[in-house]
Amino acid sequence: MKSNTAPGPPIGTDPAQPVIFSEGYYQHVVREHGYDTFELERFTFDLAGLGAGELNVRWLCHHRATDFLATPQPSRIITTGFGMSGVPHMGTVSQIRGITALQNGGERCQIVLGDLDAHNGKGRSLEQTRELADRFAGFCRRMGFNETTGILRNQFNDLDCLRNMYLLGFYAEDSDFDRAEEDNHGYYASMGIVDGRMTFRRKVSLALMAADFVTLGQDFDAVLVTLGVDEHKYVRFTREVTQRFGADTSLRRGFTLASIYSRLTTGFDGYPKMSKSVPGSSINVETTPEEIVARVMGDEARTPEASPSYQLVCQLFFRPVDECLALVHECATASPAWRKTKAELAEYLISITELW
Structure with a gap:
C-alpha cells in the first residue's frame, strides 16, 4: 500500500489523545502489524462491477480479496455489521451504501445489526439496542439493501452464531483480546464512552463478532468482511483464533477470510472520526x-x-x-x-x- 504522504508519528504514545486516520496512520498499520504490500494493498482488480480505480476511491485497501474473487460466486459472501450504540451517522450510512453497491453488482451480502454487541461492548440497555436494530433494519431496506437476495439480521435471534461463539472461545486466549483493541480505544475510554480495560463483557462482544464471521464460513468457502480500517484487528483476531481449531471441534476452519477496509470518515469539530457515541463528531439521521x-x-x-x-x-x-x-x-x-x-x-x- 503506497502513499506519497510521509508516515505520521507513532500511534498510541498517549492513549488519551485521538488517533487521526491520515495516510500516515494507514502506513503505520502496515508497519506495526506485520502486513506487507501483497497482504494489505490497493485494488488492482474489478469487484461487483466496480473498476479498480473506483474501488480505490470508495475504499482504502483489501486483504486477500483476490482469494475471495477466485472462489466461485455461489460459494462466497460479503458481510458487514453495525453496533447499535446510537442512531446511524453518515459514516455508517456510507458503509450501508457501499455494501448495497456490492450487492447491486451481483455479490451475495449480509448486514449484521449488533444489538448484543452494543449491549455488552458499550453498556447500552438490551431493550434500547433491540429497538434500534429494528429501526436500522428498516433504514437499510429504504437505503436499497435487498434482504430477499441478501441477509439482514440481528445478533439476538441467531442462536447458531451464539453457539459457535462458545465453541470458538475454547481456542481464544486473554492476550488475543488485548491485542484486538482498536487504536482509538484509549481516547474513547478517557471520555467515559467505553470500559477502560478489556472486561469480560467486552470480550464476549468481540468473540461474538468473530463468531459472526466464522458462522458464515461454515456454509461458504470465502467470506469478505467490509469494515473501517480501524477495525482491522477484529479480522486478525478471528483469523488467529480460527487457525487453532482442532479435530475436537465441529467448526470448520478451511474457508477464506478476506477483508476490504474503508477510510474512516473524519469527524466534524476536530474529532478523529465520526462516531455514534460522540454526537458532536458527526452528522446523523436525527x-x-x-x-x-x-x-x-x-x-x-x-x-x-x-x-x-x-x-x-x-x-x-x-x-x-x-x-x-x-x-x-x-x-x-x-x-x-x-x-x-x-x-x-x-x-x-x-x-x-x-x-x-
Whole structure:
C-alpha cells in the first residue's frame, strides 16, 4: 500500500489523545502489524462491477480479496455489521451504501445489526439496542439493501452464531483480546464512552463478532468482511483464533477470510472520526437540516483526508469517480464549484435523514 504522504508519528504514545486516520496512520498499520504490500494493498482488480480505480476511491485497501474473487460466486459472501450504540451517522450510512453497491453488482451480502454487541461492548440497555436494530433494519431496506437476495439480521435471534461463539472461545486466549483493541480505544475510554480495560463483557462482544464471521464460513468457502480500517484487528483476531481449531471441534476452519477496509470518515469539530457515541463528531439521521447545512458549509478543510465533506462525497457515491478526483483541486482552492458541491451534498444528506 503506497502513499506519497510521509508516515505520521507513532500511534498510541498517549492513549488519551485521538488517533487521526491520515495516510500516515494507514502506513503505520502496515508497519506495526506485520502486513506487507501483497497482504494489505490497493485494488488492482474489478469487484461487483466496480473498476479498480473506483474501488480505490470508495475504499482504502483489501486483504486477500483476490482469494475471495477466485472462489466461485455461489460459494462466497460479503458481510458487514453495525453496533447499535446510537442512531446511524453518515459514516455508517456510507458503509450501508457501499455494501448495497456490492450487492447491486451481483455479490451475495449480509448486514449484521449488533444489538448484543452494543449491549455488552458499550453498556447500552438490551431493550434500547433491540429497538434500534429494528429501526436500522428498516433504514437499510429504504437505503436499497435487498434482504430477499441478501441477509439482514440481528445478533439476538441467531442462536447458531451464539453457539459457535462458545465453541470458538475454547481456542481464544486473554492476550488475543488485548491485542484486538482498536487504536482509538484509549481516547474513547478517557471520555467515559467505553470500559477502560478489556472486561469480560467486552470480550464476549468481540468473540461474538468473530463468531459472526466464522458462522458464515461454515456454509461458504470465502467470506469478505467490509469494515473501517480501524477495525482491522477484529479480522486478525478471528483469523488467529480460527487457525487453532482442532479435530475436537465441529467448526470448520478451511474457508477464506478476506477483508476490504474503508477510510474512516473524519469527524466534524476536530474529532478523529465520526462516531455514534460522540454526537458532536458527526452528522446523523436525527441532525436537523439547519445543522447539516451549517456543518457541511462550515467545513473549511483544504485536503481530502481532512475534509469530512469530501470524504462523504466519495464514500456515499454522491458523485461519479471521475468527478470525485476532480474535486480534489476544487476542495484545495475552495472554488465556487466546491461550495456548490457542498451545498448539494447538504441537501442529499437531508434527504437521507428523511429515510430514517
